[in-house]
Amino acid sequence: MRLVLKSETDVLKKVEEISGQNVFSCYQCGMCSAGCPMSEEMDLLPNQVIRLLQMGAFDEILGSSTVWLCASCYTCRARCPRGVDLARLMEAVRLIVLRKTKDDYIPPARMVKEKLPQIALISALRKFTR
Amino acid sequence: MKLAYFPGCTLKTTAKKLETSALAVAETLGLKIEELPNWNCCGTVYSLASDDLIKQLAPIRNLARAQSFEYKTIVTLCSMCYNTLAQSNILVKNDGEKLKKINEFMSEEEDYRGEVEVKHFLTLFKEFGLENIKKIVKKPLSKLKVACYYGCLLLRPKRIGIDDCEQPHILEELVLSLGAEPVNFPYQVECCGSYHTAVKPEIVAMRAYRILENARENGADLVVTSCPLCYFNLKDRQRDVKRLYAGFKEMPVLYFTEIMADALGIT
Ligand code: SF4
Numbered sequence: 001m002r003l004v005l006k007s008e009t010d011v012l013k014k015v016e017e018i019s020g021q022n023v024f025s026c027y028q029c030g031m032c033s034a035g036c037p038m039s040e041e042m043d044l045l046p047n048q049v050i051r052l053l054q055m056g057a058f059d060e061i062l063g064s065s066t067v068w069l070c071a072s073c074y075t076c077r078a079r080c081p082r083g084v085d086l087a088r089l090m091e092a093v094r095l096i097v098l099r100k101t102k103d104d105y106i107p108p109a110r111m112v113k114e115k116l117p118q119i120a121l122i123s124a125l126r127k128f129t130r
Numbered sequence: 131m132k133l134a135y136f137p138g139c140t141l142k143t144t145a146k147k148l149e150t151s152a153l154a155v156a157e158t159l160g161l162k163i164e165e166l167p168n169w170n171c172c173g174t175v176y177s178l179a180s181d182d183l184i185k186q187l188a189p190i191r192n193l194a195r196a197q198s199f200e201y202k203t204i205v206t207l208c209s210m211c212y213n214t215l216a217q218s219n220i221l222v223k224n225d226g227e228k229l230k231k232i233n234e235f236m237s238e239e240e241d242y243r244g245e246v247e248v249k250h251f252l253t254l255f256k257e258f259g260l261e262n263i264k265k266i267v268k269k270p271l272s273k274l275k276v277a278c279y280y281g282c283l284l285l286r287p288k289r290i291g292i293d294d295c296e297q298p299h300i301l302e303e304l305v306l307s308l309g310a311e312p313v314n315f316p317y318q319v320e321c322c323g324s325y326h327t328a329v330k331p332e333i334v335a336m337r338a339y340r341i342l343e344n345a346r347e348n349g350a351d352l353v354v355t356s357c358p359l360c361y362f363n364l365k366d367r368q369r370d371v372k373r374l375y376a377g378f379k380e381m382p383v384l385y386f387t388e389i390m391a392d393a394l395g396i397t
């Protein structure tokens with residue numbers, strides 16, 4: 001992948017502040033991506049998201065579906081040999097986007113119209129809307 | 131010891147079967163369980179951000195309420211409620227500053243002291259003693275091969291997990307005490323796709339297919355779970371699985387308390 005880097009250190013600072021994680025703890029072993037249940041659907045693998053964060057390439061992450069496909073399953077966190085809580089990093093990126101754009105990522109009107117358990121709807125609203 | 135039961139929203143609607151069977155089992159075991167008065171939705175997903183404390187209010191309110199009724203323990207059935215209550219509880223236990231802020235905000239409640247214990251029914255049953263459960267089984271589930279599905283939120287993150295997060299066995303032990311046979315089930319801790327069921331049902335159907343086929347390959351007659359969302363994704367999404375995978379055969383999915391109630395002769 002070829003990138004034009006414009007190191008966005010303020011965004012990285014925000015990500016680290018919201019998540020409480022140090023992205024430079026990651027040594028790119030790929031364990032997180034190997035076990036991620038959603039990786040097949042993702043255009044960037046979870047470890048690539050961290051790599052891009054390390055490089056300050058926030059735009060690349062914004063254009064990707066990865067943080068939105070993350071299901072907060074905590075598998076990566078349980079397995080990371082460096083103790084990085086990737087689930088929190090994913091949440092931080094989602095929040096930065098939601099807070100910036102003032103739009104829902106997926107508005108309620110575009111959610112599935114069938115009888116769902118409340119916990120499905122409430123959690124989807126918490127993750128995808130402002 | 132009195133235990134406060136926190137049902138959560140879904141236990142009163144789509145997961146009514148989970149509540150009914152669990153409470154019937156608890157009564158048979160002689161456990162003193164009372165529904166927490168005035169409980170509110172816990173928010174379903176624990177907030178993973180350091181800077182939006184407002185999302186911790188819903189779970190902490192329930193814990194404060196349990197405290198005000200002098201309950202030392204709050205028990206839950208839904209894996210999502212369990213996870214949210216337990217993680218928020220740890221957050222405020224370890225961070226006096228945040229606890230203080232939350233308490234100041236919740237002016238109508240007494241201050242939460244961070245002392246209520248959050249427990250899942252499975253842990254409660256284990257503490258009751260699986261040997262004791264075995265003794266009161268009326269209709270052993272012999273020859274029934276059961277795939278025990280845990281999903282994510284009972285086990286991860288580790289500090290709130292009710293068992294080992296990669297190779298749990300608490301459900302298997304329970305199933306054994308009921309006279310049934312737990313099968314080897316490598317996909318038991320794989321995520322079902324969770325809330326994506328509300329936005330991308332086809333992804334959930336693909337996850338469900340893999341999990342259910344893994345149970346089938348290992349000889350399971352049925353799958354049991356404790357989470358109303360996993361239950362919906364593994365059971366109701368089989369409609370979508372059939373559309374995606376020709377020849378897929380239905381796999382029964384039940385709450386663990388339903389097979390318990392059967393074995394104890396309650397139904
Ligand atoms: S498992 Fe941890 S160290 Fe390895 S790539 Fe993922 S985040 Fe980095």
Ligand code: SF4
Pocket residue numbers: 032035036037038039046069070071072073074075076077086087090
């Ligand atoms: S928490 Fe998100 S990134 Fe991590 S394994 Fe689960 S779905 Fe993948």
